[in-house]
Amino acid sequence: MAHVYTPFPILNGLEMMIPKIKRAEDSFCLQFYRFSKIYGDVYQIHIGTRLIVVANSFDSIKELWASKNVKGNNSRPLGYSFHKVLSKGVYTIGTTPAGESYKNARKNISENVLCEKRNNDFNYVVMNKFCDLMIDRLIHNSSDKVLISNSILRETQYFHLAVALWLTYGFEFNPEDPAHKILADKIIVVENKITKVRSHVQNSVDYLPFLLRKIISLFSSKNEEFNELYIAREQYLELFCSYSKKLYNDIKTGLIFQSYKDHEMAINDVEDLKQTLMYTYFNDFNKRITYEEITSECLTMVSAGLDNTPLNFKYGLHQLANYHPEIWEQAYSELMNSYDGNYMKAYDECGATMKCEYIKAIVQETLRLFTVLPMALPRETTSDIYYKDSIIPKGTTLFLNCWAGNHDKKKFPDPMKFVPERWLITIVNDKMEKQYSIDSNIKHLAFGIGCRMCLGYNFAFRELYILFSKIILKFEPARKTSGSHIPSDNPLELNMYPESLAIEPIDFEIHLKVRNQYELIVSG
């Protein structure tokens, strides 16, 4: 395995961390990819005192992250800035190093919220409800014509937050309530700032030797900023925790029923509330989960999809509305066909049954092409790992160049093109109609891979499926005829913050028109 050599042992590679002009070519995933053309798909670098192995092709990532003979790539590196200053001991599951606490939290959140069984039994109802409310708001704020630009991002963030707060705390978030809106906007801003300051290569002090780091930290203004973010996070986590504690007590004492007029409705609602993550925690008298672990789960629920899911949706809509209205209309027909041409059935049941393979392909292609976390999340080895004829020692940091893997020409021909069909197997039936099914042999890396792959991938996939289905059913693309410049469809060229962990596209317009309701009812 080649070693990318730079001349100064301590400052090695630190120049990579100085953000240059904000150009797509300076994105870290592309810088790392360019090295692979000289040194091979997998190479090692030193950044400061750390040894880092970077993998830059689909096959090498698969081999290093997911092959049977690779064990011990199962931890996350601790960073001084993020873990010690910003988080002060309570992190999301995705940033927690390997250990018993990590395992407990991962198992508990999976069983109680994120597994596919929960999505099928329960989560979809909550997602449907908040997606319908979101679409009603979008329509209400327009007349017949709807112009959705960046507001779609904020609306989708409200949608995700509403789903997450309900499933975690039983808190019913309503963006039309001014107090709720202020709180939600604060959460969105804080979590977004945290995403911006925690990329792999952003906190250069983390890579310095202890003493040098201490000295620099004394003069750094970053500590103050991180402290403010920590306090803000703690405040809203505590607020929601007290809310769910009160809810639990009210349910236990029966006080909750006083707020309902209709007893039957109260019973149904209370049964639903008993399924929320915090209710389950308070109700578990064996206390299998510690307070720190449940806090880590709550933080994960609030923050993990708050940017990732909406950013994917915003980018997918850009592709469909601004570049491929024909795919939008094809998706509409496929959705209607999946529900016997019955519009209301399609709209109401899409979240529960997920019958339309074409929509699944749109979601997959969006996740692949966009690759919201182009360098995924870093890993750390807990034992030696063998790769071809090299030994990667315990304690090495691994960087997964997800962007390079998802745009690897060998796996995805024409990788920069938006082609949902690449995910589909097409069969022509007796009536000479095309029928699609998802090709389960193709995989992308947007959710990472291996033992620490994204735990919310089914959850996020379902959210995206519901969002795309309902928006495509309700709206049609209405391209502006004159005067508008359509921005690039290359995610890296759209990215406002190449130095951040996530790709955040610039503002652009997406013009949509509500479908003719009369036609919909007739066709339904």
Ligand code: HEM
């Ligand atoms: C489109 C949306 C999302 C994308 C693209 C995404 C992507 C990722 C990626 C790349 C990782 C690192 C995986 C690795 O190291 O191999 C990750 C980890 C994780 N994600 Fe997601 N994520 C999304 C949404 C969510 C949601 C909605 C949740 C939960 C509510 C979630 C929960 C997690 C957790 C718990 C981990 C850490 C897993 C571990 O370290 O064991 N994610 N995600």
